[in-house]
Amino acid sequence: MTDTGLPDASPATASAASAASDVDAVAGRYRAFAAAQAAGSSPTLCRWAVAVAEDPELLALLAPLPAAKQQPNLLFAAARLHGARPGDVRSLRALLTTRWPAVRATVLARATQTNEAARCAALLLGLRHVPGPVALLEVGAAAGLCLIPDRFSYTFGDDGPRLDPVDGPSPVTLPVRLGDGLVAPTVMPDIVWRAGLDLNPLNPADPDTLDWLRTLVWPEHQARRDRLAAAAALAAEHRVRVRAGDLRTDALEALASRAPGDATLVVTHSAALAYLDAPARREAVDRVTALGARRVGFEARGVDPAVPPLARPVTPATLFVAALDGTPFAVADGHCTVLALP
Structure with missing residues (x-):
């Protein structure tokens, strides 16, 4: 075998790279939601979406979810159902970091069937x-x-x-x-x-x-x-x-x-x-x-x-x-x- 002089990528390294990619994708999704949908229509959801996109800890919570369950609308509705105060970023962050299992269960059980x-x-x-x-x-x-x-x-x-x-x-x-x-x-x-x-x-x-x-x-x-x-x-x-x-x-x-x-x-x-x-x-x-x-x-x-x-x-x-x-x-x-x- 030829020695390339480069270290082989280990499973742990590959996993870390994949996780980082997932986090970046979620961040991009929330930034896009803030700019293209919530801006000018919902100050609360615009503020929350930007805050999530800039918070590594919150992104790490969302990244393992199925893509369909990472939706901003779904997360924010679940958060409000569990008591997050509209417009209050600290209230949202406190809820998600301290009661994530309950919020996650709601996200997984519900869907954004808005029916406008x-x-x-x-x-x-x-x-x-x-x-x-x-x-x-x-x-x-x-x-x-x-x-x-x-x-x-x-x-x-x-x-x-x-x-x-x-x-x-x-x-x-x-x-x-x-x-x-x-x-x-x-x-x-x-x-x-x-x-x-x-x-x-x-x-x-x-x-x-x-x-x-x-x-x-x-x-x-x-x-x-x-x-x-x-x-x-x-x-x-x-x-x-x-x-x-x-x-x-x-x-x-x-x-x-x-x-x-x-x-x-x-x-x-x-x-x-x-x-x-x-x-x-x-x-x-x-x-x-x-x-x-x-x-x-x-x-x-x-x-x-x-x-x-x-x-x-x-x-x-x-x-x-x-x-x-x-x-x-x-x-x-x-x-x-x-x-x-x-």
Whole structure:
């Protein structure tokens, strides 16, 4: 054997290098969250995310978690559930360093099934280009709040038009701001069948579920928290059906087969594909295409493999893109309060 004069890398050295890489990746994830999502929207989560990214001890706690469980939204909701005071970095750090086993258990047991009803505004803009009647199937449906876009009322700007369900104003009104070039829909979609698919379906009538969903809403967003509770009550009233299943299996096809044949099948998803790796995202899109269904997606930029890159700079206000069959028709913030042309 030739002596290179260099020491062999030991398993311990390789392990240390891997751990350092994991920590760096988590730090980058939290910095990106602070800059691209929380900045200008949640001072608490922006401050917390920056603090985590700069704290080696906290990063070392997070690095061993599965990637899906390292999410800032998930960690910070769990921390608040266990008593961290919003905006107080010392409170967050004290909680995570002294009660990590309890927080970790919550992180592992829960998921960020935010289910933001306001994303129905993007769905509404997409559905107006689809001939009705519509059979609506949502993947990643959680509690099904985005399966009832026709049961909400919408206001489009302070002096803009209002759109109500056909039987009158809804107890839940979604305020939407449309940028230049985007026109408010004038009629509700004719949805004659609806169903959801989720790995972990949520019951909108369950108090514990509702408490967790409210905790996931960012601390400063009290109006969103109140709206979520009202939307959950509406979903429970209309008995929205969300079945357990993985969209990468025949569960999607089985559920789609129940849709009425004389309706246009529309598969929707919002902030759902991000939980899959790149090959699985491609597979999911291909499965929907194979159904012969239309597809309305609302995902973060770069997540949907069928949506081409946009020239528009990525900011918190343009982080998400709404697309019909892969063709973008709007960009928006993650909570879909302001939509603009892509």
